[in-house]
Amino acid sequence: MSASDLSPALRTLLGKTIAERYTVDAWLASGATTEVFAGHHTWLGHRVAIKVLRPEGAQQPDLCARFEREARAAANFDHPHCVSVFDFGRTDRKLPFMVLPRLRGHPLAHVLPRRAPLPASQAIAAMLGVLRGLAYVHERAIFHRNLRPQTIFVVVDDEGRESLKIHDFGAAKHPGLPPGTPDLALHGNPAYASPEQLSGAPLDARSDLYSAGAIAYEMLEGHPPLPGRNTLERMAAAGSAPAMMKTPAAVAGWLARLLARAPAERFASAALAIEAGEDVADRLRKDPTPWRRLLQGDLAPPRDKTPPLPAPTPPRSNTVSAQAVDDALRSFLELPRQAAQGALRREVFEGTEPDPERDL
Numbered sequence: 001m002s003a004s005d006l007s008p009a010l011r012t013l014l015g016k017t018i019a020e021r022y023t024v025d026a027w028l029a030s031g032a033t034t035e036v037f038a039g040h041h042t043w044l045g046h047r048v049a050i051k052v053l054r055p056e057g058a059q060q061p062d063l064c065a066r067f068e069r070e071a072r073a074a075a076n077f078d079h080p081h082c083v084s085v086f087d088f089g090r091t092d093r094k095l096p097f098m099v100l101p102r103l104r105g106h107p108l109a110h111v112l113p114r115r116a117p118l119p120a121s122q123a124i125a126a127m128l129g130v131l132r133g134l135a136y137v138h139e140r141a142i143f144h145r146n147l148r149p150q151t152i153f154v155v156v157d158d159e160g161r162e163s164l165k166i167h168d169f170g171a172a173k174h175p176g177l178p179p180g181t182p183d184l185a186l187h188g189n190p191a192y193a194s195p196e197q198l199s200g201a202p203l204d205a206r207s208d209l210y211s212a213g214a215i216a217y218e219m220l221e222g223h224p225p226l227p228g229r230n231t232l233e234r235m236a237a238a239g240s241a242p243a244m245m246k247t248p249a250a251v252a253g254w255l256a257r258l259l260a261r262a263p264a265e266r267f268a269s270a271a272l273a274i275e276a277g278e279d280v281a282d283r284l285r286k287d288p289t290p291w292r293r294l295l296q297g298d299l300a301p302p303r304d305k306t307p308p309l310p311a312p313t314p315p316r317s318n319t320v321s322a323q324a325v326d327d328a329l330r331s332f333l334e335l336p337r338q339a340a341q342g343a344l345r346r347e348v349f350e351g352t353e354p355d356p357e358r359d360l
Helices: 061-074 108-115 120-139 205-221 231-237 249-258 270-286 290-295 322-350
Strands: 022-030 034-041 047-053 087-090 096-101 105-107 152-156 162-166
Touching: 022 047, 047 061, 061 096, 105 108, 108 152, 108 205, 120 162, 120 205, 120 249, 120 270, 205 249, 205 270, 249 270
Parallel strands: none
Antiparallel strands: 022 034, 034 047, 047 096, 087 096, 105 152, 152 162
């Protein structure tokens, strides 16, 4: 899709100033019900992203309410792994819009198909960032309920370093919701939804932890944990633990607990999942597997801890050295002299006269 495909109501925003303070510079991307534009603050000059609900969505009260919930939930976020919303309003044509920081990078959903499976150390480091973002919002009684690669952004800084940020809190549960608001229906790809979310049961923070585990599983294995083409097939597969064919043993226990079918068997909080994940990352650093040593640039093969076999005994040679022949001949010639000297000593000791004819 390009800017030329936008509806007339959205195309007219290009180059215009909305809410008397944001100038729309260019179209950036499309969402399920929104369009995202690049812009800047007219007075201050800093770059922003402007997310606008499409005209057909603006006519649906439930989508408008969801859009407003997203803005309200993410307002005043101040965390390196969460995207904040710092303004909200309506265009001249009454289209709701929100203003976010303009980030450089790509959605995780665009990155994973090209890179997965990732090295374990890289996957753990990335997911620890996501879990820290979840811990931040959970402390504020906000549950995302729609965590998936499409709602995580890979941010690239000026030095090329990457970090993950959580965004799109439109399905989030937060204290700003009216009392008694029911959990929303499943949004997006059910491959990352928790078993209780697939079955329509009440959700809490542990549902987000399952979704984080599903994303970590895809990073390590190269595909989501639950097979199936639709929600019903994935519900049927949710009863068995996903196979971990490429995940290192040091990571498997941590990942299995995130993906536990029963919420009570998962980590009780994102903070506990972070603590356990940091221990796993530390073990990987202290005892790297051979492939990880190669990735770090150490091309020497891993040291074998098995004691070496004793060297074979060389075969005995039948060849006699010249020195051995000389020594044997000298010993042979000395034998008569030694025997004669022994006889002389016996004669002196026993008081007999020596024989002057004996050849000494």
